[in-house]
Amino acid sequence: MSFYEIGLLGCVFLYSFIPILEHKSLPSDFPFFNEGLFHYPFYIFEVSAISISAFINMSLDLLALGIIYIAAIQLSILNKKLQDIDKNIKRRSQSCNDVENLTLIYLNNCCQHYVDIEKYIYLTTELLSIHIFANIGGYVIALFNSALQLMELTPFSLQALGIFTYAVMVLFQSAAYCWFGNEVYIESMEINNSCYNSEWYNHGQDVRRTMLILTERAKKPFEIKGCRYVVLSFDTLIANANHRNVNIITYEQGTNVLNGISLPLKMM
Template sequence: MRLLRSIFTILALCGCSRPPSWTSPIKKCLYTVYTSFVLIMVHSLVISQILDIAFNVDNQDDFSENFYLTLGVFISCCKLCTLLLHRDNYATMVQTLQKEPFSPTNTDEFEILARFEKWAEWNTIVYTILLESCVTWMIATSFFTDYKRHRLPYRAWVPYNYSSSFLFTITYTHQTISIAICAVLNIACDSLFSGLLIHTYCQFEILRHRFKHILENENLSAKHCAHHHDHIYKFATMVNKEFETIVLLQFLVSMSILCFDLYRFLQTEQRTKLMEMILYAICTLMQILYYCWYGNEVRVKSLEIPDMIIDSNWVSLDNNARKIFLMIMKRALVPIEFSSVHLVPVDLNSFKVILKTSYSAFSMLQQRS
C-alpha cells in the first residue's frame, strides 16, 4: 500500500514533488520548468503586495485591506519553500512508515492501516473542498465585480500602467492564478502534516493490537513492542522537526489574519466582500485547527499506552516480559508533544490561546481606529 497517495498527488500538482513515473530527462526538465513557474507566480504576487504597502498605503483601512491577504500569500510562499527544501525528507518519512517496525505483519494490522489511510484521504478531500470553495468564491465574485470595473482583485504595486485592456487582463490573470496556486500549496502542506500525524496515531493502534496478541513466554514479542514504541517517539520527533518552523509561522500569521479580518468585517458593507471575509476566516481557523486537533489527538493517544498494556494478557507473561512492559509504561509517562520551535505546543489549548489573542489584538485595533 502506498501511503498518502492523494497528498503526494497534490504535492506534484503544486510543483513540489515530481511524479515517480516521470523518469525521462525531458519530463524531469518539464517538471523543473513547472516548479519554476509556480515559484515565480507566488513570489511575484507577494512582492507586489508588499511593495503596495511600502508605496501606496497611507491609512489604516488600506493597510488592513492589503495586509490580511498579503499574510495569506506570504505563508504560502514559506510553505512552498519548505516543501521544496525538505521534499526528500518527507518521502523518507513515508517510506519509514512502510518498513519495520511500522509495517503491518498480519491481516488485522493491514486493516488498521487501511482504515487510517482512508481517514487521511477523506481528511484531505474535505480540506481541499473547503479551501477551493473559498478561492472559487473569491475569484468568481471578483470576476463579476472587479473585472468589469477594470479593477484588480487584490491591492498590488506593479511597475507599469495597466490601464489598457490587454495589460489589465494579464495582471488580473496573474493574480487569480497565483491565488489558486497558494490555495493548493496550503492544502498540500497542511494535509501532509495532518496525514503524518494520523499515521502516527495509527501506529499506536497497531501497537495496541500487538500488545493484545503477545503469547506466554514470548519475550521476543514484548521486546518488539518496546522497539516499536520507541520508534514511534522517534518518528514523531522527526515529523515535529520538519514542520516546527512552518507551524510557528502559521500560528503567527493566523492570529494576524483573524485580527485584521474581524476589523475589515466591521468596516465593510458589501455583501460579497462580507461573504469572502467569512470564508477566509473559516479557512484560516481550519488551518490552525487541523494542526492543533491532530497534534492533540496524538498526544492523548500516547498517554493511553499504560491502559493498552493493562488491557493485554500481561498477567500470563513471565517476569522478563513484565519488566519490558514496565519500561514501556515509564516511557509513556512523557507524552508525544508537537511544538512550534519549542515555544507553542500544537494542541487544542494553543488553539484557544490563538483565538483569544486574535480577539485582544482586534479590540486594541478597534479602539485606535
C-alpha cells in the same frame, strides 16, 4: 479533507470573481493595468497566481498533516498490539513455556516499535518545527485581520462573504494541525492504559519487568511542537481563539476611546 478542498475552491472563486461582480478592476489593484491593452491578460495572471498559491499551500498543509498523522496511527497500532497480547500469542504457542517466551519476544518487539515511533516523532518535529510555528503564528494574524475587516464591511456583501470564507478556511487549517497533534498526544497517553489493561498478571517476572519498563518509558506523552514553543493541541487552539478575541475587544475599546476624544475636539 473534502471540506478543506471545497472551501478552498470557494475561497479562490470568490476572490477571483468578486471584482467582476462588484465592477472592480482587478483582484489586486494595479493602477497601470486597470485599463488598457494588458487589463485582461493581467487579470488572468492574477487569478492564476491566486489559484496556484492556494493549491500549493493546501498541498503543503496536507503533506505536513499526513506526516503528523502517521505518528498517531502507529501509536494506535501499538496500543492495539499491547491490548491484544494474549490473543496474538495464543495463536502461535503450543505450550506454557512457549507462551512465556513468545510473550517476552512480542513485548520486546513492542518496545522496539515504541522506540521507532519516538525517533519518528523527533524527526518530524525537527522537520516541521519552523513550518508549524510560522503557520500557527500566521493563522492568528490572518484571523485577527479578517475579523477587523469584517467589522468594517457591509454585512452580507460579496466582499464580506469572501473574507468570511477565507477566515473559516484559516480557522480550519489551524484546527486541523491542532487536532492531528492532539491525536498524537492522546494516543501516546493511552500506552500506559493499554499496558495496564493487558493480562500482565498471568505472566512471569520477565514479562512483568518488560511491561513495567515500557510503562515507565511511556509516562511522558509525545508532543508535536513548533520551534519548541507551540504545542499542537486543543489547548493551543483555544488559547489562540481567546487571545484573538481579547485583541479584538481591546481594539474596539481603543477605537471607542479615540472617537470619544475626537468628538469634543471637533465641537471646539
